[in-house]
Amino acid sequence: MNLGIEGRKAIICASSRGLGLGTAKALAEAGCDLVINGRNEQLLDQIAKDLAAKHSVSVTPVAADISSPEGQQAVLNACPNPDILINNNGGPPRRDFKELDRQSIQDGVIQNMITPIELIKAVIDGMAERKFGRIVNITSMSVKMPIEGLDLSSGARAGLTAFLAGVCRQYAQHNVTINNVLPGKFDTDRLKGGFERQAEQTGISIEEAKRLSSEEIPAKRLGNPEEFGKACAFMCSAHAGYITGQNLLLDGGLYPSAF
Structure with missing residues (x-):
């Protein structure tokens, strides 16, 4: 299927490995020009060269901590007017909730809730003006099914989901969608x-x-990161303009629910 996004500009946060890299590969295959992000500059540079050579697209690597204001600004400087934003970030390590102190809780909320909101604020009005925008937040199956020891990650990602539930409906009329993709065990x-x-x-x-x-x-x-990336890419496609405010669960059937 032609996703109808060839030539679109995409920012993919935390895309040097795992699910972020799988998504970067799928969007490059669809013909998008990319800004990829991570902390390992050498690895990012190699990924950028490989994707650009394989798919004949522009790939700009930005080595930065996406949770920091400086890191966000570096990514936005590389792509001031993205058509696609993939919010992705590492989560807090598995830990008993009684071991969490105030600082670690704040850090987790910054990683998995505040950072994506800040990036969305920075790009969404431009998307609305251009009448095209696709925002996908990579959250977690734990938003729906708690996982022991990941309480902070689950809470921050669930907070992001609730925060954006109203925001997404304000922008649907402008062909700007906001959706969440919830990975299970990949x-x-x-x-x-x-x-x-x-x-x-x-x-x-x-x-x-x-x-x-x-x-x-x-x-x-x-699951494998490549199939995850292709699901994300579809949510960014020209065919997904009538899908917004949704949580797409990719878990091989692990979460037992009819709705």
Whole structure:
């Protein structure tokens, strides 16, 4: 399917690996010019060269902490008028809520709620003026199904979801959409860290921990970042203009709900 976004400009936050990189690959394949972001400058530069060569698009790497005002400004300087914004960021580490202090709570809310709101504020009026905008927030399955130890991440992402539920409807008339994509268990470095902890705590191998986790999923496998990226790319497409304020759950059927 032609997504109808060839030549569009896209910012993809935290896109040097995992789900962000999967999304960058899908948008490059669709013909978008990209600004990619992460903290590893050397890795970003290589990704930019590879994507540009493979898909004949412009790819600008910006090495910066997207949660910082300076990092946000650097990304926006590289792409002042994006048509597409993919909000993505690392979440707080797994931790018992009783171990959280005020500073760590504030940091988590900045990462997963305040940062995406600030970026949306910076770009949404321009999108409305140009009559095209696609904003996708990569949140988490934990917004719907709490995960022990990820309370801060879940709370901040749920706060973002509620905050934007009204905002998105103000801009729908301008062909600007805001949606959330909720990943379940995907084969990424973040999930690998969980398998390593489980293996250490239980004495099983990392591969066995991965197998046991996969068995809990009706699809009997972990998701891969490439299929996640293609779902995000569709939400950014010209065909998705009538979809806004929605939470697209990509979890292989793990969350048991009819609605």
